[in-house]
Amino acid sequence: MIRPADYDFFARFLKERSGLILTDDKHYLLESRLIPLLNRFAIPDFARLAEILKSNEAPIIAEAVVEAMTTNESLFFRDKVPFEDMARSLLPALCAARLKTHTLRIWCAAASTGQEPYSIAMMLAEKPELTGGRRVQIIGTDISSEVLERARAGRYNQFEVQRGLSVQQLLKYFVKSGDWWEVVPQLKAMIEYRKFNLLDPFGGLGTFDLIMCRNVLIYFDVPTKADILARMSRQLAPDGFLQLGGAETAIGICDAFRPLPDHRGTYVHTRAPATIVAARR
Amino acid sequence: MKTCLVVDDSSVVRKVARGILEDLGFCVEEAADGAPALEMCARAMPDAILLDWSMPVTDGLAVLEQLRSSEAGRTPKVIFCTAKNDMEHIARAVSLGADEYIMKPFDSEILREKLEAVGLLDRVD
Numbered sequence: 001m002i003r004p005a006d007y008d009f010f011a012r013f014l015k016e017r018s019g020l021i022l023t024d025d026k027h028y029l030l031e032s033r034l035i036p037l038l039n040r041f042a043i044p045d046f047a048r049l050a051e052i053l054k055s056n057e058a059p060i061i062a063e064a065v066v067e068a069m070t071t072n073e074s075l076f077f078r079d080k081v082p083f084e085d086m087a088r089s090l091l092p093a094l095c096a097a098r099l100k101t102h103t104l105r106i107w108c109a110a111a112s113t114g115q116e117p118y119s120i121a122m123m124l125a126e127k128p129e130l131t132g133g134r135r136v137q138i139i140g141t142d143i144s145s146e147v148l149e150r151a152r153a154g155r156y157n158q159f160e161v162q163r164g165l166s167v168q169q170l171l172k173y174f175v176k177s178g179d180w181w182e183v184v185p186q187l188k189a190m191i192e193y194r195k196f197n198l199l200d201p202f203g204g205l206g207t208f209d210l211i212m213c214r215n216v217l218i219y220f221d222v223p224t225k226a227d228i229l230a231r232m233s234r235q236l237a238p239d240g241f242l243q244l245g246g247a248e249t250a251i252g253i254c255d256a257f258r259p260l261p262d263h264r265g266t267y268v269h270t271r272a273p274a275t276i277v278a279a280r281r
Numbered sequence: 282m283k284t285c286l287v288v289d290d291s292s293v294v295r296k297v298a299r300g301i302l303e304d305l306g307f308c309v310e311e312a313a314d315g316a317p318a319l320e321m322c323a324r325a326m327p328d329a330i331l332l333d334w335s336m337p338v339t340d341g342l343a344v345l346e347q348l349r350s351s352e353a354g355r356t357p358k359v360i361f362c363t364a365k366n367d368m369e370h371i372a373r374a375v376s377l378g379a380d381e382y383i384m385k386p387f388d389s390e391i392l393r394e395k396l397e398a399v400g401l402l403d404r405v406d
């Protein structure tokens with residue numbers, strides 16, 4: 001079992017490495033997620049694991065601990081509304097303000113196993129008029145290499161493909177290989193996956209027209225959320241959009257953003273021209 | 282109240298489906314084979330049909346074909362619910378007029394979503 005001093009250490013370690021806040025009541029979670037890892041690396045107990053992490057000598061183990069503690073659940077077209085809003089008002093507003101030659105850049109900042117970026121890709125493949133012939137670059141990032149590998153492979157089980165997707169989408173955008181359903185190359189080619197920690201500087205990522213950062217800020221404390229949101233505002237085009245998850249908000253946390261009326265979970269720059277906000281349903 | 286006809290030769294599957302559908306507010310009828318299912322439809326068209334593929338006498342595909350050949354038979358939303366999980370089967374069912382497809386084994390979440398997708402349940406946002 002985990003000694004209190006070690007628990008505190010793991011909590012500090014995780015906050016520092018990934019932003020994850022481990023409250024005092026998460027002993028069970030920590031144990032159940034890390035026991036398989038102890039077995040995998042033949043580490044006798046949690047005290048020894050803490051020593052290894054402190055020594056900084058086994059980056060692979062440190063990374064495995066961070067990954068094991070992430071929650072990676074995702075769904076195709078999760079919550080539906082953000083994707084409908086994107087199609088109905090965000091993309092039309094962006095296109096209206098951009099030249100035909102502009103490449104639309106979309107960032108899925110916690111892409112997990114890929115359902116979110118693939119949902120966007122599917123939507124754009126289905127309705128090319130949404131981007132008016134503009135090139136689109138979708139960047140999916142996540143801290144966990146394991147989920148990114150799954151995202152790149154684009155393979156899902158039958159339960160995963162039935163949630164959120166219509167049978168027509170399944171037939172059109174997947175091929176069955178063995179027990180898996182694999183995303184077609186056309187969609188895979190629309191997305192670039194990169195390993196990226198949201199605590200690190202965003203400079204190298206460039207500027208985006210739309211950022212989806214959903215169901216990840218919930219794991220962080222307020223200063224971390226505020227910091228990530230403030231830095232994200234610098235990567236977002238002046239008339240770009242940020243979409244957060246259903247249980248997340250920028251209100252009262254980061255004054256660089258204000259909510260877009262009538263579009264739950266969508267934010268624009270506080271100093272954005274009033275005209276974008278007129279992007280309507 | 283919306284009605285759903287569950288057509289499956291397995292009484293276990295019918296029972297599970299009935300439980301889920303009743304929780305979702307449907308009035309449920311059952312048939313253990315395609316022929317009685319078609320008779321029941323002729324008497325009163327349900328709003329939805331949850332249809333198994335392989336059944337001893339008249340299989341799901343035959344039911345779908347016959348059903349869709351009549352004007353009245355075009356109204357029910359047909360959701361295939363089967364263990365035939367490959368692309369050819371799914372494509373076949375869709376081309377013959379299935380509205381949705383559930384791969385067995387299924388759970389209540391998937392059934393609810395598919396009923397939502399065919400417009401028989403309100404979306405919970």
Ligand SMILES: C[S@@+](CC[C@H](N)C(=O)[O-])C[C@H]1O[C@@H](n2cnc3c(N)ncnc32)[C@H](O)[C@@H]1O
Nearest residue numbers: 018070074110112142143144197198214215216
């Ligand atoms: C619940 S998933 C969200 C998936 C998707 N956005 C959705 O809403 O369905 C959260 C993801 O955030 C990732 N994550 C956690 N901390 C992170 C960090 N510091 N930097 C980047 N990604 C992180 C996890 O690895 C996990 O895959």
